[in-house]
Amino acid sequence: xxxxxxxxxxxxxxxxxxxxxxxxxxxxxxxxxxxxxxxxxxxxxxxxxxxxxxxxxxxxxxxxxxxxxxxxxxxxxxxxxxxxxxxxxxxxxxxxxxxxxxxxxxxxxxxxxxxxxxxxxxxxxxxxxxxxxxxxxxxxxxxxxxxxxxxxxxxxxxxxxxxxxxxxxxxxxxxxxxxxxxxxxxxxxxxxxxxxxxxxxxxxxxxxxxxxxxxxxxxxxxxxxxxxxxxxxxxxxxxxxxxxxxxxxxxxxxxxxxxxxxxxxxxxxxxxxxxxxxxxxxxxxxxxxxxxxxxxxxxxxxxxxxxxxxxxxxxxxxxxxxxxxxxxxxxxxxxxxxxxxxxxxxxxxxxxxxxxxxxxxxxxxxxxxxxxxxxxxxxxxxxxxxxxxxxxxxxxxxxxxxxxxxxxxxxxxxxxxxxxxxxxxxxxxxxxxxxxxxx
Amino acid sequence: xxxxxxxxxxxxxxxxxxxxxxxxxxxxxxxxxxxxxxxxxxxxxxxxxxxxxxxxxxxxxxxxxxxxxxxxxxxxxxxxxxxxxxxxxxxxxxxxxxxxxxxxxxxxxxxxxxxxxxxxxxxxxxxxxxxxxxxxxxxxxxxxxxxxxxxxxxxxxxxxxxxxxxxxxxxxxxxxxxxxxxxxxxxxxxxxxxxxxxxxxxxxxxxxxxxxxxxxxxxxxxxxxxxxxxxxxxxxxxxxxxxxxxxxxxxxxxxxxxxxxxxxxxxxxxxxxxxxxxxxxxxxxxxxxxxxxxxxxxxxxxxxxxxxxxxxxxxxxxxxxxxxxxxxxxxxxxxxxxxxxxxxxxxxxxxxxxxxxxxxxxxxxxxxxxxxxxxxxxxxxxxxxxxxxxxxxxxxxxxxxxxxxxxxxxxxxxxxxxxxxxxxxxxxxxxxxxxxxxx
Numbered sequence: 001x002x003x004x005x006x007x008x009x010x011x012x013x014x015x016x017x018x019x020x021x022x023x024x025x026x027x028x029x030x031x032x033x034x035x036x037x038x039x040x041x042x043x044x045x046x047x048x049x050x051x052x053x054x055x056x057x058x059x060x061x062x063x064x065x066x067x068x069x070x071x072x073x074x075x076x077x078x079x080x081x082x083x084x085x086x087x088x089x090x091x092x093x094x095x096x097x098x099x100x101x102x103x104x105x106x107x108x109x110x111x112x113x114x115x116x117x118x119x120x121x122x123x124x125x126x127x128x129x130x131x132x133x134x135x136x137x138x139x140x141x142x143x144x145x146x147x148x149x150x151x152x153x154x155x156x157x158x159x160x161x162x163x164x165x166x167x168x169x170x171x172x173x174x175x176x177x178x179x180x181x182x183x184x185x186x187x188x189x190x191x192x193x194x195x196x197x198x199x200x201x202x203x204x205x206x207x208x209x210x211x212x213x214x215x216x217x218x219x220x221x222x223x224x225x226x227x228x229x230x231x232x233x234x235x236x237x238x239x240x241x242x243x244x245x246x247x248x249x250x251x252x253x254x255x256x257x258x259x260x261x262x263x264x265x266x267x268x269x270x271x272x273x274x275x276x277x278x279x280x281x282x283x284x285x286x287x288x289x290x291x292x293x294x295x296x297x298x299x300x301x302x303x304x305x306x307x308x309x310x311x312x313x314x315x316x317x318x319x320x321x322x323x324x325x326x327x328x329x330x331x332x333x334x335x336x337x338x339x340x341x342x343x344x345x346x347x348x349x350x351x352x353x354x355x356x357x358x359x360x361x362x363x364x365x366x367x368x369x370x371x372x373x374x375x376x377x378x379x380x381x382x383x384x385x386x387x388x389x390x391x392x393x394x395x396x397x398x399x400x401x402x403x404x405x406x407x408x409x410x411x412x413x414x415x416x417x418x419x420x421x422x423x424x425x426x427x428x429x430x431x432x433x434x435x436x437x438x439x
Numbered sequence: 440x441x442x443x444x445x446x447x448x449x450x451x452x453x454x455x456x457x458x459x460x461x462x463x464x465x466x467x468x469x470x471x472x473x474x475x476x477x478x479x480x481x482x483x484x485x486x487x488x489x490x491x492x493x494x495x496x497x498x499x500x501x502x503x504x505x506x507x508x509x510x511x512x513x514x515x516x517x518x519x520x521x522x523x524x525x526x527x528x529x530x531x532x533x534x535x536x537x538x539x540x541x542x543x544x545x546x547x548x549x550x551x552x553x554x555x556x557x558x559x560x561x562x563x564x565x566x567x568x569x570x571x572x573x574x575x576x577x578x579x580x581x582x583x584x585x586x587x588x589x590x591x592x593x594x595x596x597x598x599x600x601x602x603x604x605x606x607x608x609x610x611x612x613x614x615x616x617x618x619x620x621x622x623x624x625x626x627x628x629x630x631x632x633x634x635x636x637x638x639x640x641x642x643x644x645x646x647x648x649x650x651x652x653x654x655x656x657x658x659x660x661x662x663x664x665x666x667x668x669x670x671x672x673x674x675x676x677x678x679x680x681x682x683x684x685x686x687x688x689x690x691x692x693x694x695x696x697x698x699x700x701x702x703x704x705x706x707x708x709x710x711x712x713x714x715x716x717x718x719x720x721x722x723x724x725x726x727x728x729x730x731x732x733x734x735x736x737x738x739x740x741x742x743x744x745x746x747x748x749x750x751x752x753x754x755x756x757x758x759x760x761x762x763x764x765x766x767x768x769x770x771x772x773x774x775x776x777x778x779x780x781x782x783x784x785x786x787x788x789x790x791x792x793x794x795x796x797x798x799x800x801x802x803x804x805x806x807x808x809x810x811x812x813x814x815x816x817x818x819x820x821x822x823x824x825x826x827x828x829x830x831x832x833x834x835x836x837x838x839x840x841x842x843x844x845x846x847x848x849x850x851x852x853x854x855x856x857x858x859x860x861x862x863x864x865x866x867x868x869x870x871x872x873x874x875x876x877x878x
Contacts, residue, residue, distance in 0.1 A: 040658070043677040057848065060664055064843060066722050087694065087724070088654035090664045104724065106654060106767070106845060108665040169846035176848065184877050185677045186850035189670035189769055192658035193847055215527035215545060219479070219631035225499055225529045226547040231628035238482040238624045255526065283505050285526070285543065328545070330628055353854075355878065358797040404503060406545060407608035408632055409496065409615065411625035415792075438623050439794065 005304070008422060009375050012302035012315050013340060019298055019317040020347060028180030029350040031320070032272065033203040039191045042183050044244065045201040046349040051177045053194050056167030060090070061109040065162045068100040068122055069113035072157040078125070081149045085110055100151055109163055116162035122151040170194070180352035182244075202349045204246040208271035209233045210263050212253035212279045212287075213328060231408065232277040232326075232333040236341075239334070242439075243342045244349055245273070255285040264291045273321055273348060275341055278328025281312035288325040292316045295323060306422055308376045309405040310336040322348060329405040335377060335417065359434045360416065362398035368427045370420035379403060379414035380435055398435055414438070444743070447861060448814055451741035451754050452779060458737055458756040459786060467619030468789040470759070471711065472642040478630045481622050483683065484640040485788040490616045492633050495606030499529070500548040504601045507539040507561055508552035511596040517564070520588045524549055539590055548602055555601035561590040609633070619791035621683075641788045643685040647710035648672045649702050651692035651718045651726075652767060670847065671716040671765075671772040675780075678773070681878075682781045683788055684712070694724040703730045712760055712787060714780055717767025720751035727764040731755045734762060745861055747815045748844040749775035761787060768845040774816060774856065798873045799855065801837035807866045809859035818842060818853030819874055837874055853877070 007015065024031050034048040063069065070079055079100040085091045091110035095101055100117070101110050109116070170176055176194065177187050183199070191199060209232075216230045217223055230252050237247035248271055253259040260279065267274045274295075279288040280303070293299045296319030303314045303325075310332040314325030322344045326333045346354035362382055370376040380398040398418060403410025416437040420427050427433065446454065463470050473487040502508065509518055518539040524530045530549035534540055539556070540549050548555070609615055615633065616626050622638070630638060648671075655669045656662055669691050676686035687710055692698040699718065706713045713734075718727040719742070732738045735758030742753045742764075749771040753764030761783045765772045785793035801821055809815040819837040837857060842849025855876040859866050866872065 040673040040676065043681060057846075058667070059662060062845070064845070085665075087652060088663075088666050104722070106652070106667065164843060164845065169842075169848045177851065185674040185773055186847055186853075186877070188677055189674040189773065189847045190851045192670045192673055193668050193769075195658075195662070195668065197659045213526060213545070219634075220636045223498060223634070224527075226524075227527050228497070228545065229632055229634065231631045234479040234631055235624040235628040237479065238627055242482060283543070330632075334624055334628065356797060356876070358795060403608075404603060406501070406503070406603065407496075408625055408628045409608045412616065412629045414625075437795070438625070 006306050006311075007302045009305050009307045009339070012305045012313075013343070015301045016315050016317060016322065016344065017347070019301055020322070020344075023317065023320050025348055025350070027350055027352050028178070032205065032348060032350065034200050035203045036198050036200050039188055039197050039199045042199050042201055043185065043188060044182055046244065046351045047177055047179055047181045047183055047187075048200040048202050050175045050179050051191060051196060051199070053170045053172055053174050053176045054196075055194060056172045057170040057193060058164055058166060058168065061166050062164045063103040063105060063107050063109055063116045063162060064164055065116055065118045066105050067103060067116045067118040067162065068151055069095055069103045069109050069116050070100045070157065071095060071097050071113060072115040072159040072161065074098050075115070075117065075157045076154045078150050078152045081151055114159045114163065115157040117151070117153045117155070117157060118162065121155050122153050125150045125152055178352065180350050182351050182353050182355070204244060205272035205345060205348050206248050206270060207240045207245045207345065208248050208250055208263075208267035208274045209236050209240070209277065210250040210253060210267065210275065211277045212255060212260070213285070214255045216252045218252065231330055232328065235330065235334050236275060236277065236337050239337055239342060240345065243345050243355075245345050255279075255287075257287045257291070260287040260291045261294075264295050268295055268319065268321065271321065273341075273345060274318075274323040275337070276314075276323070276325045277333050280314040280325025280327065288314060292318065292323050292325065295319070296321070306374050307336075308371060308374045311374065313340065315340070327405070330408040331403065331405040331411055334408075334411060339377075358437045358439075360396065360437055362396045362418075362433055362435050364418075364427055364429055364431045364433050365397045365399045367429050368400050368420060370425055370427065372423060372425040375422050376420040377417045378420070379410055380416060380418050381413055382415045382435065395432070398433055411438075445745050445750075446741045448744050448746045448778070451744045451752075452782070454740045455754050455756060455761065455783065456786070458740055459761070462756060462759050464787055464789070466789055466791050467617070471644065471787060471789065473639050474642045475637050475639050478627055478636050478638045481638050481640055482624065482627060484622055485683065485790045486616055486618055486620045486622060486626075487639040487641050488618050489614045490630060490635060490638070492609045492611055492613050492615045493635075494633060495611045496609035496632060497603055497605060497607065500605050501603045502542040502544060502546050502548055502555045502601060503603055504555055504557045505544050506542060506555045506557040506601065507590060508534055508542045508548050508555050509539045509596065510534060510536050510552060511554040511598040511600065513537050514554070514556065514596045515593050517589055517591045520590055553598045553602065554596040556590070556592045556594070556596060557601065560594050561592050564589045564591055617791065619789050621790050621792050621794070643683060644711035644784060644787050645687050645709060646679045646684045646784065647687050647689055647702075647706035647713045648675050648679070648716065649689040649692060649706065649714065650716045651694060651699070652724070653694045655691045657691065670769055671767065674769065674773050675714060675716065675776050678776055678781060679784065682784050682794075684784050694718075694726075696726045696730070699726040699730045700733075703734050707734055707758065707760065710760065712780075712784060713757075713762040714776070715753075715762070715764045716772050719753040719764025719766065727753060731757065731762050731764065734758070735760070745813050746775075747810060747813045750813065752779065754779070766844070769847040770842065770844040770850055773847075773850060778816075797876045797878075799835065799876055801835045801857075801872055801874050803857075803866055803868055803870045803872050804836045804838045806868050807839050807859060809864055809866065811862060811864040814861050815859040816856045817859070818849055819855060819857050820852060821854045821874065834871070837872055850877075
């Protein structure tokens with residue numbers, strides 16, 4: 001690879017992003033197919049269309065407390081308790097000046113009432129002894145008792161006090177969740193609250209995972225000397241699955257051009273995104289660049305980036321399908337998959353709120369040497385309890401892990417990766433760094 | 440509730456944690472049942488037992504580059520190329536002093552060789568014209584050609600240069616992944632590399648989700664006036680599912696003690712953890728405290744916490760099963776579920792590396808008033824692109840969202856929640872805060 005031609009990772013991602021823009025991929029873009037699924041099953045799926053509320057929420061005026069529904073202009077004063085509004089029901093009566101009705105938290109406010117006196121603020125005057133009754137500690141009196149009862153409140157209530165108005169949360173006709181939202185628990189709850197039990201979401205993009213190498217055998221196979229197991233496909237499959245995609249395992253290609261060409265054709269038919277693992281460098285086994293350029297337009301956008309681990313990474317867009325050529329070394333494949341392929345997988349889902357990586361500040365425990373011309377990400381282990389918290393904590397120490405890019409256990413021993421940017425040839429011990437934590 | 444008796448959230452969690460310790464729940468505790476599943480399907484599952492490597496990794500000495508396997512003590516010098524080691528095979532020959540063999544990245548190193556000259560560092564001297572050949576740009580020559588060929592290298596190699604030794608990543612017999620690890624992509628890859636295609640993981644804890652309220656109807660039902668849809672159960676089910684649990688939806692209980700008692704008995708039979716939604720306060724419909732105290736020992740650990748939203752939250756441990764009484768208000772149920780129930784769900788999986796929340800620094804856009812005696816979490820929306828990055832960025836502005844705890848769309852509009860600690864009665868506009876981001 002000619003170094004002068006190489007893009008930085010940010011430049012390569014920007015170039016891919018521009019090509020995706022040109023191909024019509026934006027937020028909530030409408031390029032991908034959609035499907036309708038139960039709202040309750042839609043956590044972390046991407047909403048395909050704006051959802052408009054068919055009703056106001058709440059649907060009726062509700063009390064926010066246990067207490068007495070009253071007319072605010074009748075407070076302070078003594079009020080006659082004329083009944084109770086049971087949960088799930090509406091009152092058969094209206095509240096007039098001087099009247100009150102027992103209501104429960106979340107219960108319907110009767111006609112005429114415009115405020116609720118909290119139980120704690122009401123002194124119950126029983127008809128027999130007129131003794132103040134402790135309303136808070138015990139259970140409120142039954143309706144039969146209440147019908148004979150009066151309460152006294154010393155507080156002047158404002159209209160609307162302890163009341164949620166109809167439509168206070170959502171108005172009918174309001175856009176409540178926008179297309180492109182990756183749905184969280186609260187969206188699921190909000191949509192269900194409106195009675196929206198089905199949602200149209202972006203279909204999970206299918207991601208072709210194409211490993212290659214005459215030395216590879218399936219992970220479940222026995223190895224002969226010289227053979228190694230294919231671990232990139234299952235690692236990337238797990239990564240794709242938890243980033244909203246549907247992995248399609250294409251198995252292991254031999255180092256033969258015809259096999260790559262066939263796999264590429266099948267991937268263009270069956271997949272929405274393609275990831276080659278190995279074969280993107282410039283050796284005799286590296287068929288990916290030529291094959292990708294025949295897969296569609298605009299083709300290769302970056303071949304080789306100023307990045308470690310994973311300098312031979314290839315970025316392409318072929319007839320609307322992002323194509324990555326990741327290195328065959330497992331650490332390189334996993335790190336480039338995380339940093340470049342997964343954001344792209346979210347991008348083609350048209351997402352507004354993709355998941356963000358978590359960074360933790362740490363102090364580098366040992367010097368790290370870095371190639372000055374590359375953006376270099378190296379694995380680190382954090383040496384103290386490093387849970388970030390709302391308040392400041394002492395920073396953990398980040399121990400760099402010596403490894404080579406094909407020794408996957410270097411990442412097994414790591415809590416995250418940290419970056420020495422281009423132009424930096426060493427990070428001194430004691431440098432404050434940001435560690436991108438593994439999920 | 441008597442305020443003086445209430446615990447802070449941290450105290451309540453510590454008390455629950457102590458009770459779980461006493462009940463034998465530690466990291467990799469062996470209390471929960473386990474199951475054996477395919478390694479490739481085990482992402483984010485918790486490993487039940489230490490895994491020891493049956494083999495060294497790599498299994499054989501490998502080249503890290505495309506080049507020529509040589510004896511380091513024969514460099515610099517001119518070397519006879521005696522063959523090629525094809526990928527997936529072992530050499531049928533050994534390398535003697537003065538000899539070399541073509542090897543590929545990841546390929547097996549022949550006997551006798553102890554270093555690899557990179558293709559770029561070798562000048563190929565062809566037998567016919569002895570002209571230096573550009574090895575980098577074109578494909579390497581075929582074996583037949585090589586057998587006639589000599590190469591020249593000007594570099595003195597160190598023994599081991601460009602070689603990965605057998606067992607350099609992992610030694611046979613080494614513990615490679617510890618019990619209690621929540622498996623990430625790299626553990627899946629590492630285990631599969633060792634031929635470990637099945638793993639014993641902690642069985643997903645079953646979490647009983649028990650909603651209650653005469654006003655509630657299932658989310659898919661039509662509502663009559665006064666009724667509301669049960670959204671807490673589907674929200675908590677989604678939360679449980681993505682925190683390693685298996686939600687068991689117990690439906691909606693009427694406000695009747697017998698229904699609570701029956702549900703509690705069933706939950707103790709079928710579930711590993713129990714979440715009541717509503718019914719944990721002190722009103723007449725609040726059967727949870729009494730029922731929970733009959734569910735097992737030690738019973739209730741905290742009833743009511745110095746916390747908003749969710750002061751009536753109840754923490755218990757009943758015969759080895761954590762039991763939570765969460766408030767019925769959806770915002771309270773979801774926030775207390777996230778902050779208290781989910782860490783406990785990970786805890787009973789015996790996990791060493793639970794997922795951590797992501798915090799983002801932000802500047803509060805408006806003053807927030809807060810009850811001085813409560814730890815108060817309020818929803819905020821971030822107003823700028825707030826992607827944390829390895830280098831410093833301007834902080835986003837956090838706009839507090841006015842809401843009430845039963846208006847779920849207050850959280851739909853939010854990016855995260857921020858905390859006003861106990862003892863603070865206002866956070867001024869401009870205060871730097873840490874926002875706990877929703878996933």
